[in-house]
Amino acid sequence: MAMPKHARDGWLLSIPALILLAFGAAGPLLIVFIYAFLEPGDFSGVVWNFTTEAWFRVFFERDIFDGTVSMADAHLTIFWRSVKLSLLTTLITFLIGFPMAWFIATQPPNRRPAWLFLITIPFWTNLLIRTFAILEVLRNQGLLNSFLLWLGVIDQPLQILYTDNAVLIGMAYVYLPLMVLPLFAAIDRFDFRLIEASYDLYASRWQVLRRIILPITRPGIVAGSILVFVPSLGAYVTPRILGGGKNMMVGNFIELQFGQGRNWPLGAALSMLLLVIVLVALLAYVRVTSGSERRDA
Amino acid sequence: MKILLTGTALTMALAGLAQAEGSLNIYNWGNYTNPELIEKFEEEYDVDVTITDFDSNTTALSKIEAGGHGFDIVVPTHSYVQIYVGKDLLMKPGIPEMENYGNISEVWKNVDWDPGREYTVPWQWGTTGVAVNKTAYDGDINTSAIWLDTPEELKGKVNVVPEMQDIMNLSVMYMGGEPCTNDKELLRQVRDKLVEAKSDWMSMDYGMTEKMSNGDVMASVNWNGSTFRARLNNPDVAYGYPKEGYIVWMDNVAVLKDAQNVENAKLFVNFIMDPENAALISSFARYANGIDGSEEYMPDEMKSAPEIVVPEELKAAGKFTSSCPKEVQDLYTAIWTDLQK
Structure with a gap:
């Protein structure tokens, strides 16, 4: 079948990207997939014997002491903590990010690039360094506690560091730009005359927000939520440094299997499970956004 | 921008001029190698040394096993x-x-792990015990009860380093067993003890040299040299040798089979067995080194430091642990996962 020239050129131009995808994404994923069905080596690596033991151990555990099989309660707890913290992070970044994006989108057009530029500045600094900066803020003798003590609001330092709250603060800070940028893109396209029109039709402020603004900017909200939720779910550095390591998130748990746990197949199986959760979230995204377009049409 | 570029080009040109005869790539624990030692070696042999950090034995082993690492x-x-x-x-x-x-x-x-020293030479040796800030607690600190039966004063202020092997073995010894035990009844008690103790901990983290120094953490499972460095910053910090059993270890320098710079690696191995150079290693990381005659080159505070000189009555409680067999390892990991869930 003959392709039109421009289509053929487009296909040719995408070859570098396709090669990169094959070697950079598909290849490593395939290795992870295969490893999940092998036996762990004695100290690291894998032994090339097929087994589904790793998958069994993702979902079930044999009691360490009497060998009875039950649901893998520890794994469920860890996955649930990750999902919960990621959802909360998404909610927090939305609540902070939406007014922020609204503010920027309603600035005069010549000032918007400057505001957007400010949003991207944190990306110039390494994640690790930003996380340590947050650690300095949250420490017992850190900026926040010293300030609150100075104000006299508290009389002894609050233990924020090494709690789930510290992880939430850290992740919300790190991922906020990922929420603001798509929200801005959505609000920027928003036709503000619609608001005037709805006020003319006696809509309350709450109704305008709920019935007009939120539905129209929904693709931006969903995109921002996905962009925040997905990396939060696999977060490693933030929970490791700010969470104090007492309670793991999935990322730390997977690292344990590849490191001190010396069980690569289990780590690989857990990675695949994480991938499946992310895929489900993305599919939900596609459904939600394409649904809205049908209704708009 | 132009000035910046010129500057970079200039630096690169100078670096090219100053290029040494050969190079040497060392793969060592982080914050563990004295820069003065490396400078001295570079000057003496005209070799360019690169140091890369690792944070655990498992990380190092898997990277080296994978090959293509370029370390000597x-x-x-x-x-x-x-x-x-x-x-x-x-x-x-x-x-x-x-x-x-x-x-x-x-x-x-003549050590078990390398009879006749065919493969390795000593780098530093030390112990894994407890560090306590005496302003927070002034009771007996020569015990793992500091973190396994945490005293009232220290509740919520204790850290446990997330070093699975060490923590498991310390706990097993606290409960009266031998390191790497496969006694399941004892391991069950160990798990219950750890899970119960955890509610009194503040964190499971590394970096105790700094956090004990600045008072973020009041007590921690810790290594002696790290505690020593913390004490030099903060005199209230003290080191305890748990009488129920503590861990003795030695880090060893080895030349890799696929080393690219074998001759330089050999020079380095010989170099660090010189007492004066061994003293440089110790005066940075604050652990003993196992080289005779190095004491006289060390700073005075090293010779009598309570973190280095093990009290006579507690010497017997120190145990050299080996890497546990796979079945024990699986039990340890399962307990560890239960602990951190």
Whole structure:
């Protein structure tokens, strides 16, 4: 079948990207997939014997002491903590990010690039360094506690560091730009005359927000939520440094299997499970956004 | 921008001019190598040294096993030396024939993990015990009860380093067992003890040199040298040797079988067995080194430091642990996961 020239050129131009995808994404994923069905080596690596033991151990555990099989309660707890913290992070970044994006989108057009530029500045600094900066803020003798003590609001330092709250603060800070940028893109396209029109039709402020603004900017909200939720779910550095390591998130748990746990197949199986959760979230995204377009049409 | 570019080009040109005869790539624990030692070696032999950090034995082993790493020298803990040998990753650089071989202390010459020192030479040795800030707690600190039966004053202020092997073995010894035990009844008690103790902990984290110094953490499972460095910053910090059993270890310098710069690696191995150079290693990381005659080159505070000189009555409680067999390892990991869920 003959392709039109421009289509053929487009296909040719995408070859570098396709090669990169094959070697950079598909290849490593395939290795992870295969490893999940092998036996762990004695100290690291894998032994090339097929087994589904790793998958069994993702979902079930044999009691360490009497060998009875039950649901893998520890794994469920860890996955649930990750999902919960990621959802909360998404909610927090939305609540902070939406007014922020609204503010920027309603600035005069010549000032918007400057505001957007400010949003991207944190990306110039390494994640690790930003996380340590947050650690300095949250420490017992850190900026926040010293300030609150100075104000006299508290009389002894609050233990924020090494709690789930510290992880939430850290992740919300790190991922906020990922929420603001798509929200801005959505609000920027928003036709503000619609608001005037709805006020003319006696809509309350709450109704305008709920019935007009939120539905129209929904693709931006969903995109921002996905962009925040997905990396939060696999977060490693933030929970490791700010969470104090007492309670793991999935990322730390997977690292344990590849490191001190010396069980690569289990780590690989857990990675695949994480991938499946992310895929489900993305599919939900596609459904939600394409649904809205049908209704708009 | 133009000035910046010119500056960069200039630096690159100068670096090119100053290029040494050869190079040497060392793979060592982080914050563990004295820069003065490296400068001295570079000057003496005109060799360009690059140091890369690792944070755990497992990380180091898996990276080296994977190949293509480009390292010449690695510094594994004693419990890992036989694993490296078993996987045929180390070479015999002819250590007993080296000029400075005679400086290795007699006790460190014929060690279980490397009889006759064919593969490795001592880097530093130390102990894993507890660090306590005396302003927060002034009771007996020579016990793992600091973190396993945390005293009232320290509740919520204790850290436990997330070093699975060490923590498991310390707990097993606290409950009256031997390291790497496969006694399931005892391990059940160990798990229950750890899970119960955890509610009194503040965190499970590394970096105690700094956090004990600045008072973020009031007590922690910790290594002696790290505690020593913390005490130099904060005199309230003290080190305890748990009487129920604490861990003794030695990190060893080995030349990798696929080293690219074998001659330079051999020079380095011989170099660090010189007492003056061994003293440089210790005066930075604050652990003892196992080289005779190095004491006289060390700063005075090293010679009598309570973190270095083990009290006579507690010497017997120190245990050299080996790497546990796979079945024990699986039990340890399962308990560890239960603990951190």
